[in-house]
Amino acid sequence: MTHRAAGWKIRLRIGADDAAIEAVFRDCLSDFPWRASHDVELIRLRGTVSANHCLVAHEPHAGIIGFLALERRKAYVSHLFIKHDWRFCGVGSGLLQVARDMARAPLQLDVDVQNQTAFAAYRAMGWTEKVGPVPGREGQVRLSGP
Ligand SMILES: CC(C)(COP(=O)(O)OP(=O)(O)OC[C@H]1O[C@@H](n2cnc3c(N)ncnc32)[C@H](O)[C@@H]1OP(=O)(O)O)[C@@H](O)C(=O)NCCC(=O)NCCS
Numbered sequence: 104m105t106h107r108a109a110g111w112k113i114r115l116r117i118g119a120d121d122a123a124i125e126a127v128f129r130d131c132l133s134d135f136p137w138r139a140s141h142d143v144e145l146i147r148l149r150g151t152v153s154a155n156h157c158l159v160a161h162e163p164h165a166g167i168i169g170f171l172a173l174e175r176r177k178a179y180v181s182h183l184f185i186k187h188d189w190r191f192c193g194v195g196s197g198l199l200q201v202a203r204d205m206a207r208a209p210l211q212l213d214v215d216v217q218n219q220t221a222f223a224a225y226r227a228m229g230w231t232e233k234v235g236p237v238p239g240r241e242g243q244v245r246l247s248g249p
Pocket of ligand 1: 190191214
């Protein structure tokens, strides 16, 4: 997917993207003051990115501006992070749209109950809350995409 006006495009991750993906992730960690250890989150990210499909949004001057990790068979999005400077530009919805096409099924993801920013964004994109708790995901709510 290419956004001609904004200049970014979405493609599959290559190994050379990993440092930039981690930089985007670090840029976003301040959004999660309730999460315990950033080191643990980083280790989890590395495992997820190497074991699953990962899409990146790339802009020629800024480099990697966002990424999404997808467990394709489950149509489950484990990570979606957009650099602060690039939010409200359609990057998040663009990544979700490409992931939806790859999974060929409505996507699901878990959001921290404290993450009101993400809730507002997903609501705006037509996502809905799955009824009932998800085992092993205390403090999170499962959402389903359109
Ligand atoms: C949540 C997040 C991925 C949204 O990405 P984004 O690129 O800014 O989203 P988009 O620009 O594609 O916006 C999609 C829609 O959500 C809305 N939206 C985005 N952020 C919003 C916010 N903070 N409050 C209200 N609405 C918001 C947009 O206005 C747009 O709606 P519209 O089409 O009706 O105009 C981004 O804020 C982010 O990376 N947050 C930190 C990490 C995070 O919480 N990830 C999710 C973990 S589950």
